[in-house]
Amino acid sequence: MLGYVIRRILIMIPTLLAISVITFVIIQLPPGDYLTTLVNEMQSRGESMDQGRMAMLRETYGLDRPMHEQYALWLAGMLRGDFGYSFEYNLPVADVVGDRLSLTAIVSFATILFIWVVSFPIGIYSATRQYSLGDYVLTFLGFLGLATPSFLLALVMLYFANVWFGTSIGGLMDPRYIGQPWSWGKAMSVFEHMWIPVIVIGTAGTAAMIRRLRANLLDELHKPYVVTARAKGLPPGRALVKYPLRVALNPFVSDIGNLLPQVVSGAAIVSVVMSLPTTGPMLLQALRSQDMYLAGSFLMFLAVLTVIGVFLSDLALAALDPRIRLSGGASR
Amino acid sequence: MSALPTQTPLPHTVDTAPWDPDEVERLSPEQERFTTASQWRMVWWKLRRHKLAVASGIVLLLLYASTLVSEVLAPYAVDSRNSHFIHAPPQTVHLFHEGQFVGPFVYGYSYRLDMEILKREYTPDPAKVQPIRFFCRGDRYEFWGLVESDWHLACPADGGTLFLMGTDRLGRDLLSRMIYGTRISLTIGLIGVAVSFVLGIVIGGIAGYYGGWVDNLIQRLIEIIRSFPELPLWMALSAALPVTWNPIFIYFGITVILGLLEWTGLARAVRSKLLALREEDFTTAAQLMGASPARIIGRHLLPSFMSHLIASATLAIPGMILGETALSFLGLGLRPPITSWGVLLTEAQNINVVALYPWLMLPVLPVIVTVLSFNFLGDGLRDAADPYR
Numbered sequence: 001m002l003g004y005v006i007r008r009i010l011i012m013i014p015t016l017l018a019i020s021v022i023t024f025v026i027i028q029l030p031p032g033d034y035l036t037t038l039v040n041e042m043q044s045r046g047e048s049m050d051q052g053r054m055a056m057l058r059e060t061y062g063l064d065r066p067m068h069e070q071y072a073l074w075l076a077g078m079l080r081g082d083f084g085y086s087f088e089y090n091l092p093v094a095d096v097v098g099d100r101l102s103l104t105a106i107v108s109f110a111t112i113l114f115i116w117v118v119s120f121p122i123g124i125y126s127a128t129r130q131y132s133l134g135d136y137v138l139t140f141l142g143f144l145g146l147a148t149p150s151f152l153l154a155l156v157m158l159y160f161a162n163v164w165f166g167t168s169i170g171g172l173m174d175p176r177y178i179g180q181p182w183s184w185g186k187a188m189s190v191f192e193h194m195w196i197p198v199i200v201i202g203t204a205g206t207a208a209m210i211r212r213l214r215a216n217l218l219d220e221l222h223k224p225y226v227v228t229a230r231a232k233g234l235p236p237g238r239a240l241v242k243y244p245l246r247v248a249l250n251p252f253v254s255d256i257g258n259l260l261p262q263v264v265s266g267a268a269i270v271s272v273v274m275s276l277p278t279t280g281p282m283l284l285q286a287l288r289s290q291d292m293y294l295a296g297s298f299l300m301f302l303a304v305l306t307v308i309g310v311f312l313s314d315l316a317l318a319a320l321d322p323r324i325r326l327s328g329g330a331s332r
Numbered sequence: 333m334s335a336l337p338t339q340t341p342l343p344h345t346v347d348t349a350p351w352d353p354d355e356v357e358r359l360s361p362e363q364e365r366f367t368t369a370s371q372w373r374m375v376w377w378k379l380r381r382h383k384l385a386v387a388s389g390i391v392l393l394l395l396y397a398s399t400l401v402s403e404v405l406a407p408y409a410v411d412s413r414n415s416h417f418i419h420a421p422p423q424t425v426h427l428f429h430e431g432q433f434v435g436p437f438v439y440g441y442s443y444r445l446d447m448e449i450l451k452r453e454y455t456p457d458p459a460k461v462q463p464i465r466f467f468c469r470g471d472r473y474e475f476w477g478l479v480e481s482d483w484h485l486a487c488p489a490d491g492g493t494l495f496l497m498g499t500d501r502l503g504r505d506l507l508s509r510m511i512y513g514t515r516i517s518l519t520i521g522l523i524g525v526a527v528s529f530v531l532g533i534v535i536g537g538i539a540g541y542y543g544g545w546v547d548n549l550i551q552r553l554i555e556i557i558r559s560f561p562e563l564p565l566w567m568a569l570s571a572a573l574p575v576t577w578n579p580i581f582i583y584f585g586i587t588v589i590l591g592l593l594e595w596t597g598l599a600r601a602v603r604s605k606l607l608a609l610r611e612e613d614f615t616t617a618a619q620l621m622g623a624s625p626a627r628i629i630g631r632h633l634l635p636s637f638m639s640h641l642i643a644s645a646t647l648a649i650p651g652m653i654l655g656e657t658a659l660s661f662l663g664l665g666l667r668p669p670i671t672s673w674g675v676l677l678t679e680a681q682n683i684n685v686v687a688l689y690p691w692l693m694l695p696v697l698p699v700i701v702t703v704l705s706f707n708f709l710g711d712g713l714r715d716a717a718d719p720y721r
Contacts, residue, residue, distance in 0.1 A: 018556045029572035147703035149657050152696050159686040265563035269658050287571035302561050
């Protein structure tokens, strides 16, 4: 197991490096650099920047150096916890990002929990009662969930939550709790606001997970050992839960790798619509105003979050399934 | 052991008739047709049995056909404004007026401004019977930007209105705009998938055929690209498109961005199929005869799993259509004056829209129908892709 963990961590390092290269390229894509944007910004406000200060800034950020050195500086800065400077907020990126990232992580985690809790019983039901009316209805609903753009679903649910339950629109808590210390009421308010984004973000993932669990379980149920177990008179419930279900459950863990990027993506757009205090709206704003260091850091954070999530799921899978632990290969 | 009876050998005869292997069991023309059918014909036979896939295919064909004649189908031109009918709700088509058959017609709107809440109120006025005209002359348009014309399939009555899906904040007919938007929204998926198809075949083909470290490198690359959350990456790339670009360039830029990130799934499919097929005897035979790798891949391997590829490509299109919708909705994708379903949905960005003008969300219907159809068709194609099973 330890060998597997070490191997897995060693694979992660080049992955993260490659991600940082891609992010850096994206940061550099818009014409001009951070300083020209800053100068333009100041000119539009009628201010000007003297040459000395500009040269100084250019020096600090290493903008006069060749591209690969700039990349090295940026990377080294990130390792020290310096993610560059957001000219829109006039603050270091690390200060702007603050707890938005943790909220994103919480929403993503809650969504994945939701996907598991919902798709588990439905997947089993669909597989054990294949081609029944319930199976067809659920499959159709799943397809519909895959096909509906999440942002519109979010709008409609937000509206009905307001009309039916009186939930305040937008945000992750009632406005009166913002800036207050954590209390029971605040936690309840967060919970009350959380379920809509969680359902909306989770819909597509749930539909995909149900289909996968159903297909896996069906494969497993047709194998001879299940027939033998039935023939020997094992109660149906036991013949389902004892072995086939355990085997079919692997995707629940291994699929986090596919699920997590999807959930983070969905969270980005849904939180824009619902103005959640997560990374989504800020990323969009940063992209619109071409605040590229901020946007790049967000992109980097989201990708790192995903890579770490996949890493954890691989570890969990290795703990569950000795075949992976021993051969060292990924199972996806 | 008893000795064999000695006999004179039978005279040696040779049948001069041409040899026919089917002599014993004659195939009926029906069976003949079946056994000699090409792979594509068999795929088609198998697909035909999948009713839902066929229905979806027909829906998609109709949608794509409509993009050829959008201008004629739409009752109004794409940006003709009706300043008297801002945010008018959809009108319903009636057939009977006071128990009498009139043919398809709509009741005209009488308009009142609620001074208390400043809300425009439109009520159908039973006195205004406005029969829909067919094959008629209406708004002027340029057919495909080339030929000027004013011929429509259906138009409002003279002096009347025909807003079957309501109007937006500038009084433009939503139905007409949706019909025009079909052209952009549907082609963006096709071009994007073409880009990713080429990338997927080339890169996946190289990985699968050569194997070894090349394969390893490409596999890692695919894993890295897949570990990026798709939408934020799309957002970042399309935000980097220069604002000064002409809308057509932006359109192609977006399709290329969508295609650039979607090829990974196709490349994986190509690779796994190639890995299996390159062990087959016919590949060895081709190699022994001195065929080049490009020829083996292109001439022998690709055709044998093309049907699988087409199925995967079909399943990749809906993701792109949804991606375009999301990007345009966020204002990072296509921008007016280009009209796509996503651009139309930007009007429905506000929660007030759900409460006051819910019909502005109608452009989501074609999105759902298209995505569902592509999914069903793709599922059917995937089942039919291997007709020998």
